[in-house]
Amino acid sequence: MDFSQVFDPISNQLERFETRYKEILQSDSVIIRRITEHLMGASGKRLRPALLYLTSGKDNDSALYAALAVELIHTATLLHDDVIDESSTRRGIDTVNYKWNNLISVLMGDYFFAKAFGLLVKAEKPDLMTSFAATTERVSVGELNQAFYTGNFDIDEDIYLQIIADKTASLFACSAEAGAICSGQDPKTCDMLKSFGENLGLAFQITDDLLDLIGESTKTGKSLGSDIREGWVTLPLIYALRNGNAEHKKRFQGILGADIAQSDLDEVVGFVRKNGGIEYAEQKAKGYVEKAIAIVRGLDGLPTRGALENLATLAAARDK
Amino acid sequence: MDFSQVFDPISNQLERFETRYKEILQSDSVIIRRITEHLMGASGKRLRPALLYLTSGKDNDSALYAALAVELIHTATLLHDDVIDESSTRRGIDTVNYKWNNLISVLMGDYFFAKAFGLLVKAEKPDLMTSFAATTERVSVGELNQAFYTGNFDIDEDIYLQIIADKTASLFACSAEAGAICSGQDPKTCDMLKSFGENLGLAFQITDDLLDLIGESTKTGKSLGSDIREGWVTLPLIYALRNGNAEHKKRFQGILGADIAQSDLDEVVGFVRKNGGIEYAEQKAKGYVEKAIAIVRGLDGLPTRGALENLATLAAARDK
Helix, strand or coil: CCHHHHCCCHHHHHHHHHHHHHHCCCCCCHHHHHHHHHHCCCCCCCCCHHHHHHHHCCCHHHHHHHHHHHHHHHHHHHHHCCCCCCCEEEECCHHHHHHCCCHHHHHHHHHHHHHHHHHHHHHCHHHHHHHHHHHHHHHHHHHHHHHCCCCCCCCCCHHHHHHHHHHHHHHHHHHHHHHHHHHCCCHHHHHHHHHHHHHHHHHHHHHHHHHHCCCCHHHCCCCCCHHHHHHCCCCHHHHHHCCHHHHHHHHHHHHHCCCCCHHHHHHHHHHHHHHHHHHHHHHHHHHHHHHHHHHHCCCCCCCCCCHHHCCCCCCCCCCC | CCCHCCCCHHCCCCCCCHHHHHHHHCCCHHHHHHHHHHHHCCCCCCHHHHHHHHHHHHCCHHHHHHHHHHHHHHHHHHHHCCCCCCEEEEEEEEEEHHHHHHHHHHHHHHHHHHHHHHHHCCCCCCHHHHHHHHHHHHHHHHHHHHHHHCCCCCCCCHHHHHHHHHHHHHHHHHHHHHHHHHHCCCHHHHHHHHHHHHHHHHHHHHHHHHHHHHHHHHHCCCCCCCHHHCCCCCHHCCCHHCCHHHHHHHHHHHHHHCCCCCHHHHHHHHHHCCCCCCHHHHHHHHHHHHHHHHHCCCCCCCHHHHHHHCCCCCCCCCCC
């Protein structure tokens, strides 16, 4: 099973989404046109809009506006994430900060945020605005806290989980809740679907962090070990360090960084494997998938229940 | 006359603004606390909130939320503007990108944008949202176009004016319109005050660009010639180049840049002076001030009319 199969019931909505996404990014500005054309060369899986359509079940204008907004916000955060010297490719194409520069990448992200804001205003649903406002705040807080804990080997599992919940899971939660809001579901259902999205997002990010250590770069489209190069300690290493000793921590603190040698990187991965870090992170991701599935199973009337279960399972799959 | 005198009739509102501004920036996150405390060390003139209160004339919650939002958005754009290696001080203190790094400056700007968005949702006024959404888009388009035309000596006056209208005047226009919206004024008055803000903003930016060439760095808080160092050609030089010849353009294109020598900088300023660039920009700024004043003179019932006239005059004053 892959995403295209899971998204089959909403293929019409996603097609309409693609058409409108291209339309709203038309611009009189030469530089905006050049950058959007460049970004269209590698457009991603549209995971968040798909989640939104699956929880909505309807194809009305507000769902379309919300789906466009969530993808624009996601792309904006990527453009801002890339403002560090190391990232030169994303989804197999040059990053905007590499092809242009940091400032352009930042401003283009701001432009996407502004576009998202405008679409949400058009959707005319106060609950949607409230959800998106709280979410964009959570995303930035999560990212700032990640930056703060980068290079810090004393980070524990609770802090790590809070950070990935804020920076990643919040936008999945918002997508799922937004779908429910746009189809006029009752507040309890909206909350349950939000919680579904949050658990799915946690599973997704833990798996993403795991693949950054042990995945295949041809499949992930990113270079392996990027977290370690940035000094960002993720769950597999956090767990392994609990089973290691103070010497390990000291040694890794010394070697981790942008210019880590391949042999040192291999040593870290070997240490994580030996100390059960891989299995622990896998189990943790599976736990969130199970929570997500338990939530949708409680929603009897939802026609897309099966697709949402499959989507949750895929979030923790290594090969998507 | 200075800003503190003009702001006298709204001193209570501005005091309440300061208290709430500090409150909303409280955070559990250590890094956010550190950065906001740093930024509080040099808080700026609160020009945009003051404009909003002067056009509103009322001190209700929606005006407070809108005033907080406009200042947060302004600060966010400064944090993003600073993401170029050259700017290490702003308002006399270290920039966030200098004291921390580019990524932190970007994320902190995003955090401020998100906070602004949340406050606008609380204001519960659809017209306010529409105005802010269009404005944040204009700001980013203006900034992107400025980045695109940086280093380009063929920029003409129309393009320059469009760029400063988008990147700067739009937020003044939005502030003035927002004040009118929050006090429930009729659509025609809202539009007139918006246009007042736009003209004031144009005068403000032209004067700012002029001061970057011929001001005193102790008063502006910035180092002189920063536009020239960045390769951004502003109105005084655009006008002077019209009166120069192709050789001048070629020569300046060659010497302008981050590492320009003081003697070369002096040569450019001398060229601008000799060719009437200073007077032309001054006259242009005054023209926008007069337009702004003519607009508020048409608003008979506005109790703060006099203060708005003085504010417009100050926008083009060299010594504020």
